[in-house]
Amino acid sequence: MKSSGINSGQEDGSGEPNLNEQAYRRLRDALIGGVFLPGAKLSIRKVATALGTSAMPARTALRRLAAEQALDILPSGSAVVPRLSREAFGKLAAIRAELEPLAVRMAADNLASLDFVRLTALSDRQLRALADSDPETVLAADRDFLFTIYAACGSSILLQFIGSLWLRRSPLFWDARWMIMSRAGLPHRHAAMIDLLRAGNGAGAAATLREEIETATALLLEQYPFRGPQEGDGLATLAQRP
Amino acid sequence: MKSSGINSGQEDGSGEPNLNEQAYRRLRDALIGGVFLPGAKLSIRKVATALGTSAMPARTALRRLAAEQALDILPSGSAVVPRLSREAFGKLAAIRAELEPLAVRMAADNLASLDFVRLTALSDRQLRALADSDPETVLAADRDFLFTIYAACGSSILLQFIGSLWLRRSPLFWDARWMIMSRAGLPHRHAAMIDLLRAGNGAGAAATLREEIETATALLLEQYPFRGPQEGDGLATLAQRP
DNA sequence: GAGACGATAGTGTGATCACAAAATGAAATC
DNA sequence: GATTTCATTTTGTGATCACACTATCGTCTC
Incomplete structure (x- = not known):
């Protein structure tokens, strides 16, 4: 697979994954690995604490996963693991x-x-x-x-x-x-x-x-x-x- | 279409679209309406100025559009309108x-x-x-x-x-x-x-x-x-x- | 003209804060 | 026990800032 020079904002200038990307990957992998049950609420502050970052990377990662349909957003604005009917x-x-x-x-x-x-x-x-x-x-x-x-x-x-x-x-x-x-x-x-x-x-x-x-x-x-x-x-x- | 009580974080408690959602919609509509040419760079600060908001709603909207594949992200982190081969x-x-x-x-x-x-x-x-x-x-x-x-x-x-x-x-x-x-x-x-x-x-x-x-x-x-x-x-x- | 270099401006990221809204739990009432 | 009310805590949103990196422009040298 050739690189097109286009990425998803996932690395800082030195090629290291930035905190947004690290948080995203860890949340994504946790979703795949069944860490969260369907219906689990993911609060920005709690995710940030669990990941050991400030709120911004957690927030960005949660919003990205929501945009990708991996998470739903409740009317309150909280992210929630989808519970599929x-x-x-x-x-x-x-x-x-x-x-x-x-x-x-x-x-x-x-x-x-x-x-x-x-x-x-x-x-x-x-x-x-x-x-x-x-x-x-x-x-x-x-x-x-x-x-x-x-x-x-x-x-x-x-x-x-x-x-x-x-x-x-x-x-x-x-x-x-x-x-x-x-x-x-x-x-x-x-x-x-x-x-x-x-x-x-x-x-x-x-x-x-x-x-x-x-x-x-x-x-x-x-x-x-x-x-x-x-x-x-x-x-x-x-x-x-x- | 029935509402499932699940949305994309698009309204504050009173049902009004929040600034994130307003910025997203305006950018989305601008993309659909051909306002941006393929290859155009969209800087968070410039978009915020154009929309009349602070940087956060613009940033959130741009990142959401990127997550949805509507925009690409350059290695520098800037959002760019895709130029399709x-x-x-x-x-x-x-x-x-x-x-x-x-x-x-x-x-x-x-x-x-x-x-x-x-x-x-x-x-x-x-x-x-x-x-x-x-x-x-x-x-x-x-x-x-x-x-x-x-x-x-x-x-x-x-x-x-x-x-x-x-x-x-x-x-x-x-x-x-x-x-x-x-x-x-x-x-x-x-x-x-x-x-x-x-x-x-x-x-x-x-x-x-x-x-x-x-x-x-x-x-x-x-x-x-x-x-x-x-x-x-x-x-x-x-x-x-x- | 092409390339290198340096200065400057622009940029995204991450941190932090304040505020309003939502959630929670306890107490009172039926 | 179920419901309502109220106080408190939690929460997301939006604003702002600082910093490191990137992009741009001008100048110099070949």
């Missing part, structure tokens, strides 16, 4: 089912042999984690696998949109991780996608992914207790994370 | 061709008779503006027509994504407005879409829209002088707009 989750999945296969199709001609080495390793890693009942690694390997493909699509906007969708539903997915773990057939599809992509069949790989998204969505729509109980806000855990 | 424009259109028909399909069952009255009026308005050689109204009627449909899709995220795509390519579209005006067949498709939607054929309307997006994209990819000359930054015009 069954309907909202279904619609989010419908958007994913359009955008992620598009990214696969766009990426198909750009994947190099090093990418395939990496994809194979990630697929294997997921298999092992599944056998080891390690949901965190299963979810991470899944994410890394798909984003390795998407990274080759050549569209930073498309990557951003997909990232937003993943962020938005991360808390729910983390909450549902044991349900997802019990689902059969997951690793075979990644291996199948690798084979299709190797064979130059981007459309086939895209269709396989679409089916995977739709299958996972149907499972969750059927089994996940939308609007389950919520406790705690996760800020103590945020302060402890690097 | 031919490739980037083509990819942006590919994303539109996935998301906007999805919105039409999702909206099809939710459109009410008042919506059709409005859609018909907007289609007629666009016809008149086309006859009157009034590009601003043509583009505005096109936008209002489509967003009237999309508003019924039931997904705030999808609306946000589509809005982001429209914002990002607005400066270019404004620049290309006379080229777009010369294109034949535009109003017939909106009338056809209305008929299809009335008949409950959301998939047909979505396919018609997809064809429209792809036709317009092909025209611009062929004829628009990507990386044309750029002058001025538009900040004086921003200060004058309400």
Whole structure:
């Protein structure tokens, strides 16, 4: 991926991530890692304290995540981790089912042999984690696998949109991780996608992914207790994370 | 559209838009209206002066627009109006061709008779503006027509994504407005879409829209002088707009 | 004319503050 | 127990400032 000289204001002049960017990344990673439960309120001052910064970087990061749809804003102005209704989750999945296969199709001609080495390793890693009942690694390997493909699509906007969708539903997915773990057939599809992509069949790989998204969505729509109980806000855990 | 009690931090307690939101809307509308040329730099202090606020609302609005992909951020941290390459424009259109028909399909069952009255009026308005050689109204009627449909899709995220795509390519579209005006067949498709939607054929309307997006994209990819000359930054015009 | 250098102006970032609004908890009332 | 009221605390917003970095411009040298 070539750098276009355009970034998101993420580094100071020396190339180090500035405090805005560090706060954003830590919050983003915390969202992905299930630190916050759906419905958790994130106060600027409390996040700043947990991150060890003044209020400004926390505020900027929270507002950025809100603009990216990862967080909602209450009428009071407070940021809150989205609590997805069954309907909202279904619609989010419908958007994913359009955008992620598009990214696969766009990426198909750009994947190099090093990418395939990496994809194979990630697929294997997921298999092992599944056998080891390690949901965190299963979810991470899944994410890394798909984003390795998407990274080759050549569209930073498309990557951003997909990232937003993943962020938005991360808390729910983390909450549902044991349900997802019990689902059969997951690793075979990644291996199948690798084979299709190797064979130059981007459309086939895209269709396989679409089916995977739709299958996972149907499972969750059927089994996940939308609007389950919520406790705690996760800020103590945020302060402890690097 | 029902309010979910969740907003984007856009109003103070009394329901008035706060300064952040006012600055955001004015900048957004200025982007849509072609006030800024692609490549124009938007300094926080200059935008604040033009808007008549302190730096904070301007800064917040610029960062929000950047997070939404409407603006890019240079390595220096300055916000800049995106200058789309031919490739980037083509990819942006590919994303539109996935998301906007999805919105039409999702909206099809939710459109009410008042919506059709409005859609018909907007289609007629666009016809008149086309006859009157009034590009601003043509583009505005096109936008209002489509967003009237999309508003019924039931997904705030999808609306946000589509809005982001429209914002990002607005400066270019404004620049290309006379080229777009010369294109034949535009109003017939909106009338056809209305008929299809009335008949409950959301998939047909979505396919018609997809064809429209792809036709317009092909025209611009062929004829628009990507990386044309750029002058001025538009900040004086921003200060004058309400 | 091209490039390097230095001075100056402009710029974004992060910190901090004040204020008004929202949230919270306790006490009183029904 | 449920609701209302009130006092207090918390909270987001907007303003302002200082600082370090970036951009610009003018001058000098080759």
